Amino acid sequence: MNDSFNSKVKTQRSVSMSTLLLIVCGVWWTVTVDSQSCPSPCYCRPPGQVFCNGTGISEIPDNIPTDTKILYIGDNPIHEIKKGSLLKLVNLNALDASGARLKEGSIEPGALDLPSLTDVDLSMTDYTTIPKVLPKIMDTFRMMQGNLKTIQSDSFNLYPKIVYLDLSNNEISKIQPGAFDPLVAMTTLYIGFNKLTDASVPWPPNAFSKCRSINSIDFRFNQMQSILNDIPTCIQHLCYVGNQIKTLPSFGFKDLVNLQTLAFWQGQVETIEDNAFHGLDKLTLLDFMQDHIKSTLTNNTFVGLSSVDTLYLDLNNISHIEPGALYPLKSMGSLWLQSNQLSTLKPEVLDTSHLTKLNTLFIDSNPWNCDCNLRWLREKMDHAPYVIQDPHLIVCSGPPKVAGKAWDELKPSDFVCNEE
Numbered sequence: 001m002n003d004s005f006n007s008k009v010k011t012q013r014s015v016s017m018s019t020l021l022l023i024v025c026g027v028w029w030t031v032t033v034d035s036q037s038c039p040s041p042c043y044c045r046p047p048g049q050v051f052c053n054g055t056g057i058s059e060i061p062d063n064i065p066t067d068t069k070i071l072y073i074g075d076n077p078i079h080e081i082k083k084g085s086l087l088k089l090v091n092l093n094a095l096d097a098s099g100a101r102l103k104e105g106s107i108e109p110g111a112l113d114l115p116s117l118t119d120v121d122l123s124m125t126d127y128t129t130i131p132k133v134l135p136k137i138m139d140t141f142r143m144m145q146g147n148l149k150t151i152q153s154d155s156f157n158l159y160p161k162i163v164y165l166d167l168s169n170n171e172i173s174k175i176q177p178g179a180f181d182p183l184v185a186m187t188t189l190y191i192g193f194n195k196l197t198d199a200s201v202p203w204p205p206n207a208f209s210k211c212r213s214i215n216s217i218d219f220r221f222n223q224m225q226s227i228l229n230d231i232p233t234c235i236q237h238l239c240y241v242g243n244q245i246k247t248l249p250s251f252g253f254k255d256l257v258n259l260q261t262l263a264f265w266q267g268q269v270e271t272i273e274d275n276a277f278h279g280l281d282k283l284t285l286l287d288f289m290q291d292h293i294k295s296t297l298t299n300n301t302f303v304g305l306s307s308v309d310t311l312y313l314d315l316n317n318i319s320h321i322e323p324g325a326l327y328p329l330k331s332m333g334s335l336w337l338q339s340n341q342l343s344t345l346k347p348e349v350l351d352t353s354h355l356t357k358l359n360t361l362f363i364d365s366n367p368w369n370c371d372c373n374l375r376w377l378r379e380k381m382d383h384a385p386y387v388i389q390d391p392h393l394i395v396c397s398g399p400p401k402v403a404g405k406a407w408d409e410l411k412p413s414d415f416v417c418n419e420e
């Protein structure tokens with residue numbers, strides 16, 4: 001409210017200022033009005049932002065200042081963008097039409113061919129395909145919360161300059177062969193919250209093979225059951241969060257030598273096969289929070305992960321960790337193991353001559369059997385190079401004498417076996 005009030009006051013001031021200038025110099029009058037007046041009912045914020053969104057307009061105002069760089073026209077009953085309606089806006093960089101009532105045929109060919117327009121947002125519109133009338137120089141395109149079902153082979157043929165593409169929250173269930181091939185400059189793809197299954201991507205796998213610049217792909221909350229085989233080797237961030245992948249196969253990521261983060265949280269991962277992460281030497285973050293991992297963590301589970309700093313394994317079903325399982329994680333600083341099915345752990349598992357960087361350990365909410373075999377870990381709580389977090393939440397399930405007791409109310413000497 002205050003902002004729009006102020007903007008009206010400013011507009012009046014600039015008009016009366018311009019009137020003065022008119023008296024002094026006719027040329028200045030034109031320039032000043034053109035670049036500073038704000039079309040009603042929009043709100044303008046210098047430098048160059050014009051907010052006509054959510055104002056109820058059904059047509060784009062024809063007196064938008066020519067120095068406009070960012071124009072918001074969304075959340076309005078605008079049904080068409082005519083060729084003439086934006087042509088004066090030679091400085092326009094970004095057009096946000098999200099929530100406008102646009103569909104196939106709504107944008108007249110040429111209407112968006114402006115010399116500076118590189119960023120277009122058509123989210124929440126009624127399009128069911130990628131329009132062919134977008135700027136060919138476009139580097140940023142968003143079409144979120146829409147009705148896309150299929151990405152067609154020629155969807156992006158006209159847009160080889162796209163760097164950032166966000167197609168989240170559509171109903172995409174099919175990516176036709178070669179659809180992403182033109183996107184040689186793309187670095188970031190968001191295609192989360194769609195309906196992608198294993199059958200959605202072309203076979204033989206080549207959906208992304210031509211994307212030479214891609215560094216981040218986000219597949220979150222689709223219905224994929226396997227990891228993709230043809231992710232380009234330049235990828236740095238890969239997100240399979242919330243999918244239906246149950247097994248991570250041996251050597252499944254072997255070519256992704258540049259990968260830095262890999263996330264599977266809130267998924268259905270049950271089994272990590274030996275050597276699954278082989279080759280991921282640059283990975284620093286690996287996240288399995290809230291999966292269903294029940295496979296034993298073996299000496300070969302984490303082979304190849306020499307740079308991982310943070311490993312999230314919390315909220316899983318892990319009950320067995322082989323003594324050398326964590327040794328390949330030479331750089332690991334924090335390990336999240338809370339809310340699993342661990343009842344005991346051998347001292348070798350956390351051997352700090354292998355885990356030299358370990359500084360933070362979460363182990364609460366496991367059914368710990370607090371007998372003499374686990375005493376060493378309670379001792380570590382008092383003096384270890386790493387901090388065991390939340391001791392009041394680390395509760396013993398047994399033996400009966402200490403069941404229900406938290407580790408901050410027990411001493412190491414309370415961890416005893418029958419014969420003691």
Ligand SMILES: *[C@@H]1O[C@H](CO)[C@@H](O)[C@H](O)[C@H]1NC(C)=O
Pocket residue numbers: 051053054055072075
């Ligand atoms: C217009 O869009 C901007 C940027 O997204 C937003 O902050 C603003 O609240 C919107 N205005 C209206 C009236 O919806």
Ligand SMILES: *[C@@H]1O[C@H](CO)[C@@H](O)[C@H](O)[C@H]1NC(C)=O
Pocket residue numbers: 291292293315316317
């Ligand atoms: C762990 O396994 C049990 C028994 O199979 C199952 O009932 C439970 O839902 C699983 N929990 C998780 C987090 O996977």
Ligand SMILES: *[C@@H]1O[C@H](CO)[C@@H](O)[C@H](O)[C@H]1NC(C)=O
Pocket residue numbers: 299322323324325348
């Ligand atoms: C796993 O590694 C530990 C420590 O190096 C070793 O003692 C153990 O025998 C290994 N286990 C297997 C099954 O190879």
